[in-house]
Amino acid sequence: MIEVIREKCVGCELCLKACVFDAIVINDKIAEIDLDKCTLCGACVSACPFDAIIIRKFGQEAIDRSLYKDIWVFAEQKNNEIAPVVFELLGKGSELAEQRECNLVAVLLGNQVEELSKELIAYGADKVILVDDLRLKDFLDLPYSKALTELAKKYKPEIILSGASVIGRSFIPRVAVELHTGLTADCTGLEIDGETNNLMQTRPAFGGNILATIVTPNHLPQMATVRHKVMDPLDRDDSRKGEIIVENIDFSELKDDTKFLEFVKDESQMVNLTEADLVVAGGRGLKSKENFAIIEDLAKTIDGAIGASRASVDADWISYPHQVGQTGKTIKPKIYIAVGISGAIQHLAGMQSSDYIIAINKDPDAPIFKVADLGLVGDLFEIIPQITKKMK
The missing domain is CATH 3.40.50.1220 (TPP-binding domain)
Structure with missing residues (x-):
């Protein structure tokens, strides 16, 4: 919730100039904020030299960061074939995991996909968490969201990465909401801040006119999606050894009115x-x-x-x-x-x-x-x- 403290506001208009969303007007030398336009970006708060604008955060609990560890990569697959972006994320994830001195974990959801675990390990995963269930045979938002959310609540990963694919864009935001954390979409760069250990997530913003680096300092896990061809995969090494952890998810109480009918190839794939x-x-x-x-x-x-x-x-x-x-x-x-x-x-x-x-x-x-x-x-x-x- 954003608020203007009227007793402190002098109508200097510095906040008005700082707001790129035209969410602020000055009436009778007092700033007024249009909550429908405001995005809570905080630019006006930083611009006000009189501390007349504040953002109140309700219900925010301190997070024990020591409980969160490991970097996860959602191992997207379709028809028992792993999406190429997954190997690229494992390549970047290996680099990040080395910096954080933790494990790189691939999360594999599907039906009769256990053999794919070996391929994920060959491309850099230290562990594979496998949920093999008939409800996960074909992608649907709710079953996939439930599975990944429950796993994340149980294991508490520090970072979750996914491809910015049709599947990733469809259900990963739902998982972020369920976990009460942030999500940076379509990242072009991922780095670890050496001082804070936060994940620095870089992506184009404002129509691609600037590059913004986003951090999620107060919530975990830190979540990001990355497009295919942005990161580099590691060379496949079939001699690598890793751990496969089999998990079961109870879908009996999941109410889902959607039904998978068929997969129709997008014409754009012809290009x-x-x-x-x-x-x-x-x-x-x-x-x-x-x-x-x-x-x-x-x-x-x-x-x-x-x-x-x-x-x-x-x-x-x-x-x-x-x-x-x-x-x-x-x-x-x-x-x-x-x-x-x-x-x-x-x-x-x-x-x-x-x-x-x-x-x-x-x-x-x-x-x-x-x-x-x-x-x-x-x-x-x-x-x-x-x-x-x-x-x-």
Whole structure:
């Protein structure tokens, strides 16, 4: 609950200037806060030199951090095949677990999936908590939420990581609510603060215009989701040994009116950007839908996939499944060719981990050049046809 102490407020308007959500107005030299717009971000509290604005926190109990240990990775699987993002999270989780001097635990939910435990251990898990139940055969929010929530309450992990997949985005927020903790979605970076031991969770914010690092200092577990292709997996080591812990969840009292009918493949999967080794992406600099033929020709010549910036998708020059960035796909090809793309933070979040980045733009100050391994400043309508001709 946020509150203005009228006796202290002098109407200086510093809080008004600090609020990016337009939630504050000044009436009769007193600040008034629109609770429908306020997000409790605390910017106004920090800006007020008179301590006239306070946020009251009710029911917050001190947490005994010594009770929480280990780093968990939700081991998403479908049709007995582990999602690639899980191996990437195990790679990052191994690094974090080494810093925290704790175990890396994979949590595997499903039906007849025990054999997958060995694969999780081979990719870095020290332990696997397995819940094998017919109710978990096909993904549904409530059974999965109940299973992970009950396990977390029993074992008290310090950190829970999940892929920012359709499944992860669907039920992980529900688990966070049940555990009364925070969740940072679509992270592009995870690090341990050496002083506080908090998990520093970095993600683009405000439409991708800035990078925000978020911490959860007063609640545990700390929870985050991460997109595919953002982290690096460890090499598979089938000689690794680990512990498999079998748990049972009582679903008898779970009321769930949803029923799994069938899995229908998303048409966007036909645009296989995430697995492509070569990607040619076009942006606003192409100027029109018709001009996308230039990069389509190049992509076809080098057997690459076609990507796009948000601006070109919003302009209806190309369909959404081609979009690269925070609001599109996160990719990590061997070569990424950015054509006429300026390089907004939200776009960089989706491709900056590429092995080799080539940027072509007429603006020498375009942000894309800061992450490029090779930059070509010039007219793309002259450069791209020449490259295509040479490649042919």
